[in-house]
Each structure stands twice: as C-alpha cells, then as structure tokens.
Amino acid sequence: MVHLPRFRSLSAGATPCARILFVALVSVLILSGCNSLPSASLPPPTSPRAARASISIPDETFSRLGYKRTWTGFAEVGRNTGIRFLETYDDLIIIQDNASTVTALEAQTGARRWRNPIGTRLSKFVGIVRFRGRVAVCGEAEVFLLDPATGQTLERQPYAKVVGAAPLQIDSRLVFGTGLGRVFAHSLASGLTLWENSVQGAIETAGIRVGRAVAFVSITGNIVFIEPATNSLLGLGHIYAGTSVPLASSNRLLFIASEDQSLYAFSPAGRLPIWRVRTEAPLADAPVHHAGVVYCTIPGRGMTAFDAETGDELWVAPDVGGTVIGMRSGRPIVWDGSVVTLLNSDDGSVYASVELPGVSRLVMDGFTDGTLYAASDMGLVIRLVPSF
Numbered sequence: 001m002v003h004l005p006r007f008r009s010l011s012a013g014a015t016p017c018a019r020i021l022f023v024a025l026v027s028v029l030i031l032s033g034c035n036s037l038p039s040a041s042l043p044p045p046t047s048p049r050a051a052r053a054s055i056s057i058p059d060e061t062f063s064r065l066g067y068k069r070t071w072t073g074f075a076e077v078g079r080n081t082g083i084r085f086l087e088t089y090d091d092l093i094i095i096q097d098n099a100s101t102v103t104a105l106e107a108q109t110g111a112r113r114w115r116n117p118i119g120t121r122l123s124k125f126v127g128i129v130r131f132r133g134r135v136a137v138c139g140e141a142e143v144f145l146l147d148p149a150t151g152q153t154l155e156r157q158p159y160a161k162v163v164g165a166a167p168l169q170i171d172s173r174l175v176f177g178t179g180l181g182r183v184f185a186h187s188l189a190s191g192l193t194l195w196e197n198s199v200q201g202a203i204e205t206a207g208i209r210v211g212r213a214v215a216f217v218s219i220t221g222n223i224v225f226i227e228p229a230t231n232s233l234l235g236l237g238h239i240y241a242g243t244s245v246p247l248a249s250s251n252r253l254l255f256i257a258s259e260d261q262s263l264y265a266f267s268p269a270g271r272l273p274i275w276r277v278r279t280e281a282p283l284a285d286a287p288v289h290h291a292g293v294v295y296c297t298i299p300g301r302g303m304t305a306f307d308a309e310t311g312d313e314l315w316v317a318p319d320v321g322g323t324v325i326g327m328r329s330g331r332p333i334v335w336d337g338s339v340v341t342l343l344n345s346d347d348g349s350v351y352a353s354v355e356l357p358g359v360s361r362l363v364m365d366g367f368t369d370g371t372l373y374a375a376s377d378m379g380l381v382i383r384l385v386p387s388f
Contacts, residue, residue: 041120041121042078042099042100042101042117042120042121043078043079043080043081043099043121044078044079045076045077045078045079045101045379046076046077046078046079046378046379048074050378051074051077051376051378051379051380052072052074052380054358054376054377054378054379054380055356055357055358055359055374055376055380055382056357056358057356057357057358057359057374057382061354061356062354062384063387064352064354065328065333065340065342065352065354065372066328066329066342066352066386066387066388067328067372067384067385067386067387068384068385068387069382069383069384070383070384070385071109071110071382071383072110072380072381072382072383073093073105073106073109073110073111073112073380073381073382073383074112074379074380074381075095075097075103075105075112075115075375075379075381076097076101076103076112076115076379077095077097077101077103077377077378077379078097078098078099078101078121081097081098081099081121081377082097082098082360082377083095083096083097083098083360083361083375083376083377083379084096084097084098084125085125085127085128086361086363086373086375086381087128087129088107088363088365088371088373089107089130090107091106091107091148092104092105092106092107092113092135092148093105093106093107093110093373093381093383094128094135095375095379095381096125096128096137097379098121099117099120099121100117100118100119100120100121100123100125101115101116101117101118102115102116102117102118102128102135102137102146102151103115103379104135104148104151105381107383110381110383113149113151114150114151115151116146116151116152116153118137118144118146118153119139123139124139124140125137125138125139125140126138126139126140126163126164126165126166126167127166127167127206129167129169129174130148131145131169131172131188132172132188133148134146134147134148134154135147135148135151136174136188138163138166138167138174140162140163140164141158141159141162141163142156142157142158142159143156143157143159143174143186143188144156145157145188155191157186157188157191158191159176159184159186159193160184160186160193160196161176161178161180161182161184161196162178162179163176163177163178164177164178164179164202164203164204165177165203165204165205165206165207166206167186167206168206168207168208168209168214170185170209170214170228172187172188172189173185173186173187173188173194173228174186174188175207175214175228176207177199177203177204177205177206177207177216177218178202178203179202179203179204180202181198181199181200181201181202181203181218182196182197182198182199182203183196183197183198183199183203183207183214183216183224183226184196184197185228185231194231195231196231197224197226197231197233199216199218199222199223199224200218200220200222201218201219201220201221201222201242202218202219202220203216203217203218203219204219204242204244205217205242205243205244205245205246205247206246206247207247208246208247208248208249208254209249210225210249210250210251210252210253210254210268211251211252211268212227212234213225213226213227213228213234213235213268214226214227214228215247215249215254215266215268217239217242217243217247217256218242219241219242220241220242221238221239221240221241221242221258221260222236222237222238223235223236223237223238223239223254223256223266224236225237225254225268234268234269235267235268235269235270235271236271237266237270237271237272237273238271239256239258239260239262239264239273240258240260240262241258241259241260241282242258242259243256243257243258243259243283244259244284245257245283245284245285245286245287246286247286247287248286248287248288248289248294249289250289250292250308252267253265253266253267253274253308253309254266254267254268255287255289255294255296255308256287257283257284257285257286257287257296258282258283259282259283260282261278261279261280261281261282261283262276262277262278262279262283263276263277263279263283263287263294263296263298263306263311264276264277265294265308265311274309274311275310275311276311277298277306277311277313279298279299279300279301280298280299280300280301281299281300282299283296283297283298283299284297284299285297285321285322285323286323288323288324288325289308290324290327290332290367292307292308292309293305293306293307293308293314294306294307294308295324295332295334297320297321297322297323298316301316301318302316302317302318302319302320302321303316303317303320303321303322303324303332303334303343303348304316304317304348305332305345305348314348315346315347315348316348317334317341317343317348317349317350319350320334320336320341320343320348320350320353321334321336322334322335322336322337322339322341323335323336325362325363325364326364326366326367326368326369326370326372327345327367327368327369328342328369328386329369329388330345331343331344331345331351332345333364335362337360338355338356338357338359339353339354339355339356340353340354340356340362341353356374358376358380359374359375359376360375360376360377361373361374361375362374362375363375369386371383371384371385371386372384372385
C-alpha cells in the first residue's frame, strides 16, 4: 500500500519504454506470487501402475463373502490424497479425491467416462448427490452442478451460509447444518435459500429423515426436529454431548451414538429419550437401523444388536467391531476399515470373516443384497456382485 502512489505516478508520467518495463515487472511479480502458492494447485495423479498394485486380493477371498468380481476400474486420485467420497448410481460411480478431482466410472463396465478437477487442494467438499440427472458436488460454500455425460460444470450455486457437514437431500432441496448452529434448506432448482432455522451449538453431523421430520444434533447435544416443507418446529431434545458419527433412524425414531457414552432413541414427539443404553466409553461407530433392529459397536463388548423399539439387547458379537454396511442373504455385513465380517442374524455368531488389505472404502449400493464396491486410496475400484 505504501508504494502504490509511486507506481501510479511512474506509470502515468513515464516514457513508453518505462511504462512497458513497469508492466512487465508487475506481471513477473504477480506470476511469481501465484507460483509461490503450491497448495493452491492440484497434486499429480497417482500412476495407474501404483493404483493397480494397491489391491491384490484373490477372487477366492471375495467368494467367501458370497461375491464375485465383475470389473476393475481406475479413478483419478491425486498422489497421497486418498478418496473423499464414493457414491454409487445405476449409471455411474462417482469418486472424489481429497484434492477435489471428481471422476465418473461407467457402472456396468468400470470404464472412465470423465474427470473434472473442480477446485484446488484448498477446496473443502462435504458430499455428492444427484438432481434431475445432474451430479451435484457440494462444497462448504457452494454446489457445483456437473453434466453426467461429460463432467462439464454447468452451474455453480452459492449457499447462504458456510456448511460443515454433508447435505440431507429431499427432492430438489439440500438441508444443511452449519458450524454456527443454523439449519437451512437450499433449492437446487432455483439456487435460493428456502428457509432457515436454528439449534444451539455447532452442527458437524449430517441431518436425517425421521418420518415426516428432519433431525439434527449439535455438538453440545441439542436435538431439533423440523418439518422440511414448512420449516415448522416439531420437537426438541437434549443429551449430554453430541456425536461424531452419522445418525440412524426408523420411520418413528432417531438413534444417536453419543459421546456421552450412551446409545439413544428419540421420538420427534417428546423431549425425553424413548430408551437409553449406557456404555463404557464414547461411541465411535455409527448406529445402523434395519428391519426393527439397531446395530452398533459398543466399546468393550463388540457389535451389538438392539430391539429398535425398546432398546433391549438381542445379541453381541464380542470380537467384531465397525459399522454394518448392508445385509447379505439376511446376514449383517460389518466393515471395520480392514476386515469385513458376515454375522448370523439370529445370534451374532461369525459366518465368514476376511481381511481386505489395501481397501480403504467398502460401499454397498443397496442395503439388502446390493452390489459391493471396494476402493483403494490410490483410485482402484473393484465391483463385486452377489454370487449366489
């Protein structure tokens, strides 16, 4: 700022040669300044050879789980960045690395359809959804709408607030929570904010549907139930601490694995929990609800099944931890980040258990007997379908 008047007078009153030198000097300074910010550029992609070597699991291992490989594909992942999101759809598998590059693979063949580096390594993203055929990549301050056929960015819509967690999609609306304790609905159709509400405490976990309500839980343990069409407040609740893992729900109840060492069930209709299970330590794995059963890893015990209506314990798998990602032939599939285990649903005994070295993401495209996608942090993606 001190030198601006001097530069201005030099440019105005100098000879043409001096002005040319002045512009050249400013250009060099600007360019060198940009080049001095390597964090703003994207890292080089992982080589296909390294990606291919990142998972070397024989097909016999997958067959023990009741699955067989149909294809192996490669997403572009920046070197040493890893995968941020892996979303499955009927036509595309969408992968985004932690440096913002989005890749689309053909769901039937694994062939790469397109890639789009929509930001820089400084960009932060919170989730990916589909809207009217478009791929909506949600950042913390705006959403990028991409053409699913080409990957071209068609539109960018800014939010009214900076968001801190994945969106809850309801038709054309994205319902977000923020670090300032606000809940708002963003319309993908118009790009406008439809409504806004509040909850005490920052929100760091995505909201979830509970019947006709949407529920959000803040880091201070405050719970809010909102009717998403009208922004009507349906109910409130409170626990002693928030949660760091995703929520679960049935049509009637919200399930929270809390950091206050408890597993809770809440109804939108009441402030007090329907039931509570106290645990030895804060819960670090997400609860999952399916067919009237809540599955959650309890510290010091293992994967535990509870009656969703009463909280009564049904069974315990003492040597199994992680999160239930789906059901295979009626058996819960549990993934802990390195080992996948199939449990017998009647007593929690182990039906099959295999280690998947190199796999950082294991995603199921449908909760019951769906297709499995195993991915490495280097971008290798394997599609597995039920074999029986």
